[in-house]
Amino acid sequence: MRALLLWCCLLAPLAHAQDDAKNVLALDTTWRTEQGEPLKLSALKGRWYVLTFVYTSCAGTCPLTTRKLKRLEQVLAQAGKPLDLVVVSLDPAHDTPEALVAYRKRYQLEEAKRWRVLVGDDAQVRTLTMLLEFKYTKNPESGVILHDNTVFLVGPEGTVKTTMSSLDQPLEAFVAAVPSARK
C-alpha cells in the first residue's frame, strides 16, 4: 500500500513532463487505417502529432475527449501550429469500418483530414498503451472499458513531449509545447 501511495502521490505527476523513455518507435507494429490500409507509427517519424485512445461505443469520457481534440485542432491551427491527430481504438473487436464511419459522422469529422483513426488487435493496443502508461481495463461481461484520458504530444523522434488530461486541463500548456517552426 505504501508503494501504491508513493506512486499515486509522488511519482505519477512526473508523467506530465517530457518522457524520452516512452518512444512509440520502439514498437514496429502495423495498424489498420479507416480505409483498411496498413500503417506503422514509424511512417509518422519526423512529424509532431497528437495521440490518444478512445472507442466508438464509449458513452463515458470518450465524447468529451473527442470534443476536446476538435477544440485542440482549432487552437493549434489558430496558433499557426496545425498538427495531425491520431486516435487509436481501445476496442478493435467492435470498432469496425462501419463503426468508424459512424464515429466521424457523429462528431462532424467527415472532412477532418488531419484525423487518423487506427485499429489494431488487442495485443497491439495493450503494448502501445503500456509503453505510454495509459491504463485501461475492459469489463468482460458488460464490455465497458474504463480508461485514462491522457492526450499525448509525440515529437518527431517518437518520444512523448508532453501530456494533458482530455477532461480537466486547459489547452494552453499543451499548445505551447508545440514548436512553431517544425515539420
Add this chain to the structure above:
Amino acid sequence: MRALRLLTLLVPAFAFAGEVVTLPGGRFAPLFGLDVGQSAFPVGTFRLDVRPVSRAEFAAFLEGNPAWRKGKAPKTLVDERYLATFTPAKHPAGPVTQVSYFAARAYCAAKGGRLPSTLEWEYAAAADETRRDASREADFAQRILDWYGQPNREGDLEQPGSPRNVYGLEALHGLVWEWTDDFNAVFVSGDNRQDGDTNPKFMCGSGATGSARREDYAAFMRYALRSSLTPRSTLPRLGFRCAYEVNP
C-alpha cells in the same frame, strides 16, 4: 555470454518446453473491477505454466533472441537493472527475475503464449491444495501473508517448487511476484484528497473496505505492488509465467 551459451547446450531441450496445465473456466470475484451489481467475472478456460519461467529457460530464449540480452534490449523497454544479476548457470532451475514486462511478453510470445491477465492470475492463485477458491479462507490467507511478512532471504530463489495447488500449479505464492498482462489496469485511486476527487469509495480506508473481498489483504498487497510498477520495471523478486489459449 560464453557461460550462457554453454548453459544452453547443457540444459535439456525440455527445459524450454516447460510444464503446462489447463485450468477450467469459472467465475471469480477479483479484488477490484466489479461494477455495482456484479458479483463475479467469467474466466474462460486457459492454460498456464506450472511454475515461473526459470533462468535456464530464459537463457535459452536469449540465445535465440539476442535483441533481448542485457545491454542490447532497447532502453524504452527495460530499465537499467534489467538482468543485472542474471546468472543462469548458478541456479538454472530458479525463477528468472529482473525482467521487464516487455521482455516477459516477448518471451511468452516466442513460446506461442502470452502473459496471463490479472483476472486469470488471481483466479489461479486463489486455489490452495484442495480448494479452487481458498482466498477467503483464513488459513490460506495467513500462509500467504506469512511469506509477504518475511524479509527476502538469499537462497530462496535457488529452491523452486512448492506444494501444487488444486490445478497442479506451483509457487504462485512464496517465491516471486509475477507480471500479468494488464498489471496496471486497475483504477485504484490514492488518497483522493490529493486526487481532487470526492468519491468516498477511494477515501482512506474505503479503498480497502470498498473492495470486493476486503478480507483478502494478500490480494490487496499484490494489487499495490503491481500499481507501483511501470512496464520497464525490473525487480530482484519479480518474475513471470506464461498463459496459453486452449485452442490457439
